[in-house]
Amino acid sequence: MKTALSTLEMRRATSVAEALEILRDEPRMPIAGATDVYVGLNFGTLPELRYLDIWALDELRTITVNEDVLVLGALATYTMMVASALVQERLPMMIEAARQVGGPQIQNRGTIGGNIANGSPAGDSLPVLAACDAVVVLQSAGAERRVKFTEFYTGYRKTVMRRDELVVAVEVPRVSGRQWFRKVGTRAAQAISKVVVAGVRGEGARIAVGSIAPTVIRLTATERALATGSLDEAMVALRGEVNPIDDIRSTADYRKRVTENLVRRFWTETA
Ligand SMILES: Cc1cc2nc3c(=O)[nH]c(=O)nc-3n(C[C@H](O)[C@H](O)[C@H](O)COP(=O)(O)OP(=O)(O)OC[C@H]3O[C@@H](n4cnc5c(N)ncnc54)[C@H](O)[C@@H]3O)c2cc1C
Numbered sequence: 694m695k696t697a698l699s700t701l702e703m704r705r706a707t708s709v710a711e712a713l714e715i716l717r718d719e720p721r722m723p724i725a726g727a728t729d730v731y732v733g734l735n736f737g738t739l740p741e742l743r744y745l746d747i748w749a750l751d752e753l754r755t756i757t758v759n760e761d762v763l764v765l766g767a768l769a770t771y772t773m774m775v776a777s778a779l780v781q782e783r784l785p786m787m788i789e790a791a792r793q794v795g796g797p798q799i800q801n802r803g804t805i806g807g808n809i810a811n812g813s814p815a816g817d818s819l820p821v822l823a824a825c826d827a828v829v830v831l832q833s834a835g836a837e838r839r840v841k842f843t844e845f846y847t848g849y850r851k852t853v854m855r856r857d858e859l860v861v862a863v864e865v866p867r868v869s870g871r872q873w874f875r876k877v878g879t880r881a882a883q884a885i886s887k888v889v890v891a892g893v894r895g896e897g898a899r900i901a902v903g904s905i906a907p908t909v910i911r912l913t914a915t916e917r918a919l920a921t922g923s924l925d926e927a928m929v930a931l932r933g934e935v936n937p938i939d940d941i942r943s944t945a946d947y948r949k950r951v952t953e954n955l956v957r958r959f960w961t962e963t964a
Pocket of ligand 1: 723725729767796803806809815860883884
């Protein structure tokens with residue numbers, strides 16, 4: 694049942710410092726673009742009664758390069774990333790991912806910080822960040838810490854982020870090698886991924902897959918097999934490390950087959 698908005702209490706922060714003080718003093722759920730939060734409210738699945746609107750924090754609405762690291766501010770939207778020459782130059786697979794998120798309205802409001810913090814295993818930016826060894830920057834009042842993206846999730850929609858912390862940015866070191874991204878969903882737009890794969894082929898391969906496990910995963914055994922140059926061995930390794938689930942969007946068998954097909958295509962198309 695829909696959550697009655699009259700039961701909710703909202704505060705609006707006007708600076709990151711203010712937002713972090715509010716979160717230090719009382720637990721509240723941050724709202725950025727609200728594209729995930731509204732879905733939860735609409736289905737009545739969010740237990741939260743107190744919210745903190747962070748949309749006005751322009752300090753987090755940035756895309757920069759700092760000491761050769763691409764820094765995506767948490768409030769960078771998909772539309773901003775698609776339009777960014779820096780993202781185009783350094784992380785074209787993120788542009789591919791961003792173009793396929795929802796439709797234009799979702800791309801205008803949805804943020805990278807929201808995709809990361811929401812932690813859906815089907816989040817389309819997550820395999821990109823996992824494949825390029827990104828780092829999540831978390832801030833609380835008076836402290837900052839950096840967490841490897843591959844260590845950020847601890848289970849289905851569970852992360853190491855504390856309630857007094859915000860994701861303020863995600864850092865992407867320079868990626869060398871060819872980048873590749875594919876999303877398989879029910880249709881071309883407004884589709885949640887059934888399988889989503891991002892890969893980088895440089896000296897070896899770095900491959901991450903979403904929507905097939907409780908969290909986005911790196912295919913480390915497959916990567917090791919590909920490093921020896923054998924696609925057949927990589928397929929054996931892949932079958933050993935991928936164990937998808939059946940759910941309302943797809944079956945485990947379908948996901949397994951599609952993951953294999955996508956990894957094959959990644960390897961042949963980036964040769
Ligand atoms: C119609 C529709 C289509 C969609 N299609 C796709 C799709 O194709 N691919 C895809 O990946 N997603 C899709 N989404 C999901 C959603 O748009 C994305 O996950 C988006 O990136 C969420 O960002 P947001 O700013 O709107 O997050 P919000 O809804 O504001 O927040 C989401 C969660 O993250 C937390 N949060 C947000 N920002 C921060 C922060 N800076 N620090 C700490 N916590 C934070 C919130 O507390 C909340 O738990 C779709 C959603 C809708 C409604």
